[in-house]
Amino acid sequence: MIEAKNVSVSIGRKPILRGVNASTAPGEITAIVGPNGSGKSTLIKALSGDITYSGTISFNGRDLAEMRTGEAAALRAVLPQATTLSFPYTVHEVVRLGLLGGRSGAPHGLADLPERALARVDLAGFAGRLYQELSGGEQQRVQLARVLCQVWAPVLEGSPRYLLLDEPVSSLDIKHQLLVMRIAREFAQQGGGVVAVLHDLNLMAAFSDRAILMQHGQSVAAGSPQEVMQDELLSEVFECRLKVGTVPTGVTPFLLPQAASI
Amino acid sequence: MQMLLSRQLAGAPEGDRSALARLVLGLLLLLLAAVAGLSIATGASDASALSVVESWFLETQETALSTRDRLIIYDIRLPRIVLGILVGASLAVSGALMQGLFRNPLADPGIIGVSAGAGLGAITVIVLGGTVLGPVVALLGIYTLPLAAFAGGLITTLLLYRVATRRGQTSVATMLLAGIALAALSGALSGILIYLADDRQLRDLTFWGLGSLGGATWTKIWAAGPIILAALVTTPFLARSLDALSLGEASARHLGIPVQRMKAAAILSVAAATGAAVAVSGGIGFVGIVVPHLLRLIIGPDHRYLLPGSALLGASLLLLADAVSRTIVAPAELPIGIVTAVFGAPFFLWVLLRRRDMLDL
Ligand SMILES: Nc1ncnc2c1ncn2[C@@H]1O[C@H](COP(=O)(O)OP(=O)(O)O)[C@@H](O)[C@H]1O
Ligand SMILES: [Mg+2]
Numbered sequence: 001m002i003e004a005k006n007v008s009v010s011i012g013r014k015p016i017l018r019g020v021n022a023s024t025a026p027g028e029i030t031a032i033v034g035p036n037g038s039g040k041s042t043l044i045k046a047l048s049g050d051i052t053y054s055g056t057i058s059f060n061g062r063d064l065a066e067m068r069t070g071e072a073a074a075l076r077a078v079l080p081q082a083t084t085l086s087f088p089y090t091v092h093e094v095v096r097l098g099l100l101g102g103r104s105g106a107p108h109g110l111a112d113l114p115e116r117a118l119a120r121v122d123l124a125g126f127a128g129r130l131y132q133e134l135s136g137g138e139q140q141r142v143q144l145a146r147v148l149c150q151v152w153a154p155v156l157e158g159s160p161r162y163l164l165l166d167e168p169v170s171s172l173d174i175k176h177q178l179l180v181m182r183i184a185r186e187f188a189q190q191g192g193g194v195v196a197v198l199h200d201l202n203l204m205a206a207f208s209d210r211a212i213l214m215q216h217g218q219s220v221a222a223g224s225p226q227e228v229m230q231d232e233l234l235s236e237v238f239e240c241r242l243k244v245g246t247v248p249t250g251v252t253p254f255l256l257p258q259a260a261s262i
Numbered sequence: 263m264q265m266l267l268s269r270q271l272a273g274a275p276e277g278d279r280s281a282l283a284r285l286v287l288g289l290l291l292l293l294l295a296a297v298a299g300l301s302i303a304t305g306a307s308d309a310s311a312l313s314v315v316e317s318w319f320l321e322t323q324e325t326a327l328s329t330r331d332r333l334i335i336y337d338i339r340l341p342r343i344v345l346g347i348l349v350g351a352s353l354a355v356s357g358a359l360m361q362g363l364f365r366n367p368l369a370d371p372g373i374i375g376v377s378a379g380a381g382l383g384a385i386t387v388i389v390l391g392g393t394v395l396g397p398v399v400a401l402l403g404i405y406t407l408p409l410a411a412f413a414g415g416l417i418t419t420l421l422l423y424r425v426a427t428r429r430g431q432t433s434v435a436t437m438l439l440a441g442i443a444l445a446a447l448s449g450a451l452s453g454i455l456i457y458l459a460d461d462r463q464l465r466d467l468t469f470w471g472l473g474s475l476g477g478a479t480w481t482k483i484w485a486a487g488p489i490i491l492a493a494l495v496t497t498p499f500l501a502r503s504l505d506a507l508s509l510g511e512a513s514a515r516h517l518g519i520p521v522q523r524m525k526a527a528a529i530l531s532v533a534a535a536t537g538a539a540v541a542v543s544g545g546i547g548f549v550g551i552v553v554p555h556l557l558r559l560i561i562g563p564d565h566r567y568l569l570p571g572s573a574l575l576g577a578s579l580l581l582l583a584d585a586v587s588r589t590i591v592a593p594a595e596l597p598i599g600i601v602t603a604v605f606g607a608p609f610f611l612w613v614l615l616r617r618r619d620m621l622d623l
Contacts, residue, residue, distance in 0.1 A: 050512050073518030086365035086508045087563035092277025097506055101518040115275060127277035150517065 001025055002047065002162060002193060007055035009042055009217075016042045017053070018217045024210065026160035029184055029194040031204040033228070034214030035238055040197045041081060043214070044166045047195065048078045060159055074103040076162040077150040081170070081197075083143050085131050091118065091142050092127040098149025105153030113152060117145035122179055136171040144168060144180065154192025163187055165196040169203065181207040201255050205229055213237060229253040283567035286560055290574035294347070297581045301343050302335065305588070342478040344487075346584050347577040349475065349543045352490045352535035354576025355497055357550020358557075358568055359535075360419075362504035363528045364426070366434055367555060367613070371536040372547040374441030376418045378448035380533075380540040382455075383414025384470070389455045389463055404485040412489065412537030418444050419529050473544040473599020475584050486538040493535040494573060500528055501565035508563070546599045548606020549576050555613055 002024045009017040017039050024030035032040045046053045049064055049072055057064040059075050067075075077098070085094070095114040098104070106113050118124055121141040126134070131142060144165075151161040163184065169177040181203055184194045188209075198204045204211055204225055211228040213221040215237045221228050228234075234242045234255075243259045246252070274281045353371070360369040360376075371377050387410040391399045399406045421444060426437035456467060470477075503524040506514040515521050539546070553576045554568060561567050580598070583605070587596040 045512075048512070048516060050515070069515055069520050070518040073516060076516075078513070078516040080510070080513060083509055083513060087367065087558065089505075089508065089563055090277035090279065092275060093279070093505075093562065093564060094509075096278075097509065097517060100502055100506055112275070125276075127275060129277070 001061070001160075002057070002059055002195065004043075004047065004057045005055055007043070007046055007053050007057060009039075009046055009051055009053045011051075016217050017046065019055070020214075020217075020219045022212050022219060022222065024162075024193050024195050026155075026191055026193045027188055028209040029188050029196060029207055030210045030212065031208035031225075032195065032197045032212050032214060033199070033201060033204055038214040039217040040214050041166055042217075044078070044164050044195070044197060047164055048076070059162065070101060073101040073150065074156070074161075075151075075159065076164055077147040079140075079143055079147045079163070079165045079168055081166045082136070083139065088130050088132055090127065091123070091129050091131055091134070094131050094142055095127075095145045095149055098146040101150060103156065104149055104151070105156040107153070113149055114145070117148045117152070118142075120148065120183060121145045122176060137173065137176065140168070140171050141176065141180070144183070148183070151192070154187050154190040160191050160193055162193040162195065165194065167197050167199065170199055177203060201229065201234070205253050226251060226253055229255070279562045279564065280567070283561040283564060283571070286557075287567060287571055287574065290571055290578065294574050294578045294581075297578045297585075298343055298347070301346070301581050301585060302339050304585070305334070305339050337480075341480050341483055342475050342584070343581065344483055345478040345542060346475050346581045348483070348487055348490045349539045349546065350549060350577040350580025351494060351573035352539045352576075353546060353549040353580070354553035354572040355494060355569055356532045356535045356539070358554040358565070358572040359497060359500070359504070359528050359532050360550070361554060362500075362507060362565055363525060363532070364423075364437060365508060365510075366437065367558075368434065368551070369437065370548075370551040371415070371419075371532060372545070372550060373610070374422060374437060375443075375445035375448065376415050376422070376441075376532065376536050377540050377545055377547070378445040378452075379418025380411040380415035380537045381471070381545060382448040382452050383410040383412070383537065384541050385452045385455050385467060386410060386414075388466055388470070389459045404481055405489075408486045408489050408538040408541040410537075411541035412534050414448070415537040415540070416530070416533035418448070419533050423525075423529065470544045472597035473546040473602075474587075474595075474597045475543055475580075476595060476597075478542075482542045486542040489534050489538040493531040493538070496527060496531050497569045498566070500524060500531070501569055504528070504565040505563075544597075544599060546580070546602050548602050548610060549580060551613070552606050552609050553579060555609075 004020060004022045007017055007020045008015065020043060022043070032043060034040055042051070045051045047057060064072065092114055095117055099110055099113065104110060104113060115127060118127055121144050123138065123141055123145065126138070131139060134142065147163065151163065154161055165184070169180050172180060184196060185207055188194050208225055210223065211225050212219050213228050213233065220237060221233055229244045231242060231244055234244065240260055242255055244253045244255055245259070247254060357370045360371060361367050384407055387395060387399070387407050391406065402409055422437065422440055425440040426433055456464070459467060503514065503519045506517050506519045507521070511521050553572050557568055557571045557575060561571060583601045584598050587598045587601045590596055
């Protein structure tokens with residue numbers, strides 16, 4: 001369980017997050033949605049321990065503020081929005097960095113873990129390429145492979161572990177968007193927890209168990225995707241008129257951009 | 263580049279250059295042994311290293327000639343070689359460490375003013391050691407000079423880091439410009455001190471300032487060696503952290519690296535290695551930028567191999583540069599700093615040209 005209670009963040013004198021409450025349970029994907037600049041990345045950074053915050057954040061009941069770097073690294077892995085490298089590492093060398101903490105928990109040993117992680121993100125055969133010479137979407141998947149190596153086992157020694165993903169699919173084509181979301185769902189089904197910033201409300205509706213809707217640094221709605229996908233709520237937060245539909249076969253709501261008007 | 267990558271050794275997973283890197287480290291060790299052997303066998307006099315080695319094993323009669331040879335080998339050539347190895351290794355490793363720390367292949371103690379800061383520390387001791395700083399010199403003895411240079415290098419590095427790095431991001435432009443400013447400031451303060459120096463000190467300073475291994479003595483080695491070795495010994499512990507740091511500070515922390523402690527250790531090592539090297543050999547430039555760059559082209563940037571490789575290649579190249587400096591205008595001697603600059607400065611320009619897109623200028 002990740003629990004954030006009354007989390008506020010200010011940079012300089014500017015308040016960025018204001019009293020956000022959020023939680024995610026093992027076995028679930030929690031999506032963070034909201035307009036640009038609403039504080040989604042900042043919330044991920046607070047959960048990752050990157051910035052000072054007021055309020056409390058706990059992982060599996062343990063206060064994040066009291067955790068040492070290595071301890072946190074064994075509990076969660078973080079995928080940033082984008083990662084540039086300062087030196088010409090190969091893809092294999094980048095993915096291998098995920099093994100640094102030594103708490104991957106892979107049942108088959110570590111030797112071929114980078115290759116397996118790359119295959120999982122559909123980058124088999126890329127191990128020998130230079131990271132800096134890949135496309136943005138390929139780089140993002142290499143980083144995901146690295147992150148997966150860090151917490152390969154979703155549950156280690158009885159503790160659920162977490163993936164914190166900031167816009168994991170924003171530079172990916174549709175095939176790989178689905179692939180990445182399925183990886184997240186598999187991770188959750190095996191007992192881990194996932195928090196992901198998503199821009200695509202349809203992906204959120206299709207894959208997440210819970211959604212947190214952010215606006216101006218506050219969480220304005222939280223609940224199931226159906227509860228968040230409401231015409232008025234979305235229209236108000238995203239500042240354009242949106243009309244939610246429902247697929248005939250089920251409960252999954254969807255949004256068509258052509259049904260929206262500014 | 264692709265060609266070099268495909269030249270991996272069989273058996274290793276694709277993209278894993280470890281086996282190649284280990285092979286290269288072995289070759290570099292052989293290179294250093296060869297260069298050191300060559301250096302000990304050649305010099306201004308015709309002293310024969312072979313006869314000295316022979317005398318270790320054979321109970322030959324001591325002759326006047328072999329005693330002279332032995333003196334030349336033990337007290338002139340050997341200290342110069344040992345000092346060359348220590349200085350070359352520490353300059354190259356400082357460069358590699360600083361590039362990893364600043365996440366930038368252009369960071370080098372010589373280029374961004376750290377050597378100038380170390381030089382100011384050294385000049386302060388040389389000029390004021392007899393008067394104002396007399397008690398300090400009495401207390402620290404032969405270590406005064408390297409420690410003063412260490413302090414100067416440390417202050418400069420800390421200032422640079424504070425100015426050029428914001429929220430874990432180092433701006434190349436700020437780093438280079440701040441380096442220019444700090445080097446100019448150190449230079450100006452050094453100038454004031456030189457103005458105060460007497461004739462004897464002035465001779466010391468000129469000799470030292472050009473960058474030379476010419477004054478190598480065992481005393482200098484005992485003064486600088488322990489500091490340099492201490493700095494070199496800590497670097498393998500920083501290697502994995504520096505690799506993680508190339509992803510950015512936040513990502514390194516997410517992987518479990520205690521980033522602040524690691525940066526402090528890296529800064530201390532750079533300042534110690536640069537300071538000690540500058541104290542005994544003056545301003546020898548460009549080793550720290552050329553050596554790691556060449557190595558990255560061959561074995562990649564993995565710091566577990568880059569750092570020891572830099573030590574070995576830096577030592578070899580400096581011994582070679584020293585050989586050039588002793589022979590090219592023989593029987594006179596060119597300061598080694600001139601030799602490294604003649605080869606290193608164009609190389610630096612070439613690196614700049616290739617990586618122009620990397621610079622946010
Ligand atoms: N380092 C910073 N300094 C000042 N303001 C910042 C900083 N980082 C983010 N902000 C501001 O905080 C708000 C939220 O940013 P962010 O969390 O990145 O938004 P998003 O929801 O798009 O990920 C934005 O208005 C942004 O301008
Ligand atoms: Mg964002």
